[in-house]
Amino acid sequence: MKLAAVALVFFINFLWTAKCAPPTCYSRVLGLSKEIMDMLDKLQKHPRTKTCVEVLPKMYLDVHNSCVMPKLRDFLYVVENLPTQYCRERPRILLLKRKVRNLYIIINRICYRDLVFFTDDCEALETGQSSPRYGEDRLQLLEER
Template sequence: MGLSRKIFLFSTLLVIADSAPPTCYSAVVRLSKGITESLGRLETFSITKRCLANLPKLYINVHNSCVTIKLRDHLYALENLITPQCRELKRIEFLKVRVKRLYNMIDRLCYRDLVFFIDDCAALERPPPPPEPQDELLE
């Protein structure tokens, strides 16, 4: 067996060994980060910014026990936007689908996998504090 073939097989085994199937918790965290990023991007566009102006602020923290209540309220607000033009925007529709998916994952599918450390509903309406400098070094 050639050296290049051995290196290829070894690197393939490393990739396979390093990859693990996503857990319910990791899927919830990934989806919540995606929704937060989408909300930030939608607030930069003039068309969607106008539509999101009436929505409550939402900063998702999956460790907060109020997250299901806030997601349900946000989903209700998205489904009942005042102007029909806002309801029909593809970006708003996509956001609505993602919020509904996250709500269902937290409320039904991953309910036993999540641990809630915080019980502060108001914390989901304000941005999280910036990370401490030593926390950035650990990552």
């Protein structure tokens, strides 16, 4: 009985300690990109910000895509230069702008050379549909089978 109680306390302590570990650069980028996508979805559904978000370019964030930096930069430019003052001053739009800028800075400065890009499909960041592109070596192996 005592052994089970000690094991339970140890397990709970382990879980608590694991939660306290600071996020890695990669986990922060993944989390922030998910927050941005969720926020964009909410902004598109909210009546006060729906018209403002219609101006924004379509964006499906994939931090494993090498085109993510130019896409974030272009998106940030549009958010900072929205056509109406009403849209530029909306608190949720300001929060979106701050999160996109933070993600851009984290990828560009803090995680520089830590992220691995698996694809270079720039169109996938606009459509959300990633088409696999095989390198010459992989394509040759597929053709030989």
